Amino acid sequence: MKKHYLFVISFLIFNASIWAQEVRLGVKAGLNVSNIDNNDPFYDENSNYRTSFHAGLFAEIPLNSKFSFQPELLYSSIGKVDKYDLNYRIFDLEPLGADSFKLVQKRNYLTVPLTFKWYVAERLYINAGPQVSFLLNTVSKAKGDDFPDSYEDAYKASGEFKLDYGAVLGVGFFINDDINIGLQYYRGLKDLFGDSDFDIIDRKAYHSVFQLTVAYSIF
Template sequence: MKKVFFIAVLAVFGITATQAQEVRLGAKGGVNFSSLSGKGFDAFDDPEGRTSFHLGLLAEIPLSERFSIQPEVLYSGQGFDLVSREGADDTEVQLDYINVPVMAKVYIVEGLYAEAGPQIGFNVKNEIDSDPDDFGSGETELDGDMFNDVDFSVGVGAGYRFNNGLFLNARYNFGLSDIVNNEDLPVEVDAKNTVFAVSAGYSF
């Protein structure tokens, strides 16, 4: 995991070396609402999904007055609710990633922007948690061979950056690649990550 994180950081901040005078560096964090979609999966999924978090670093590289590129490195808690029980704790499948999105940002008016871009994710955690409200108490590690190590997705979103550097952002990521390794499964499953993320952050 440390090696993956180090490579991802280099990918984000290595690109800024030649434009260091213009680049805005920053950090962000927020809430994820995640689930899976696809063939062979829908019958097991709670529509409410898993609620988790994301946290990471970013570098916004202006290419013109209204257009910029923003690579990021994020730790992202994803997955889904395997079982939802009224009056009791849900059972979550927790699939966490180190995500590296590269977003193209267009400023519509001062401060307000739309964004879209690709994302690559590296799977770093696979667990079932029967008591997600009590950190660490109900976790059981899953066989890592059940899931593919790399995930590809596309994100679209919008946000607002204030003059003091604070910003708010909402983004929807929809998966392009199957996250389940079908080689050892008796039936074919086509499951893709879907994540709606709400963030707050600061850049300077």
């Protein structure tokens, strides 16, 4: 009986060592082009894409010759840029001297994509899966020509850790055994106004992010 146990344990250790050798661990970083889609025509028509970055770690775990599972841990900065063509005024109704201004909204997240990769060719793959994100901080800044410096920092908040979730769909290509490039789209499914106290306003907003990534397998 002891021999059987030793055989089973040896078999599991042997297979675990093979599995560990096949797991691909690495780092990745790239470009974010993000916006926030909403159903309010005023905010939607003034909303523009914001360019930023993402960076972090990944592990690719093979399931068979065609499929693998890839969990990731990334820092990702997204948001949007609102442009307004108007004469913005302070509370005493005196004009600020700026006929237009931009409101840059930065939302920095710790993201956890959990995607599955399907190798449609030797080096070409399609990836898809869910993603959960935790809001680390937000920064909103108003900028414009002749805009007073005292109005540059409109809003800052940190430690919010609010949850966002959505789905990822993308495609990628291995340049060689260690480096691959990927293009993917993230669509948020969590209403960003869901945590607001203004439930009487029928507004919904969701993250929309295009990502261009370079990944490098360390081992």
